[in-house]
Amino acid sequence: MTPTLTKREVDIMAIIWRLGSATVGEIVEHLSDDLHYSTILTMCRTLESKGHIGHELKGRAFHYSAITQPEAAGDSALGRLVSKVFQGSREMLMARLVSGEDVTPEELRRMRHQLDQRLRELDP
Numbered sequence: 232m233t234p235t236l237t238k239r240e241v242d243i244m245a246i247i248w249r250l251g252s253a254t255v256g257e258i259v260e261h262l263s264d265d266l267h268y269s270t271i272l273t274m275c276r277t278l279e280s281k282g283h284i285g286h287e288l289k290g291r292a293f294h295y296s297a298i299t300q301p302e303a304a305g306d307s308a309l310g311r312l313v314s315k316v317f318q319g320s321r322e323m324l325m326a327r328l329v330s331g332e333d334v335t336p337e338e339l340r341r342m343r344h345q346l347d348q349r350l351r352e353l354d355p
Contacts, residue, residue, distance in 0.1 A: 235311075236283070236304055243274055244297060244304060247284060252296040 236244060246261045247253050253261070255272045262271070275295050278284045283304075286293040317323040329339060 235307060236299075239274060240278055240283070241304065241308070243271065243278065244283065244299070244301075247295055247297050248301050252287075252294040254292045254294055256292070258295075 242262060243258055246258050250257065250261075255268055255275060258271050258275070259266065259268055275284065275286075275293075279286060279295070283297070283299040284295045285298055286295050288294075313319060313321055313324055317327070328334070329342065
């Protein structure tokens with residue numbers, strides 16, 4: 232299954248990934264904006280019906296945990312970004328990533344190292 236998550240679903244998943252599992256109340260506490268408990272509950276049910284999270288009853292509360300891993304969600308989101316924003320060009324995405332003023336020389340060196348490593352894997 233290729234995960235397709237909305238912006239708000241990514242926000243909820245990020246909290247669950249970070250905490251390991253979370254109740255709706257915990258998710259509400261960790262969100263940066265003010266959303267109602269019932270809204271988050273509905274979104275958790277939607278995420279569960281899509282197969283991204285599961286729940287376990289502990290005491291009187293459902294504790295939601297991730298089924299979809301961050302890497303899978305990231306791959307899907309990145310693919311959509313490359314396709315829709317950068318016209319399918321990974322080069323355009325990379326150029327945008329490295330052109331930001333807040334990119335440090337050390338980050339650029341690490342990126343170059345990763346690119347060099349990938350090239351060694353592909354070149355016999």
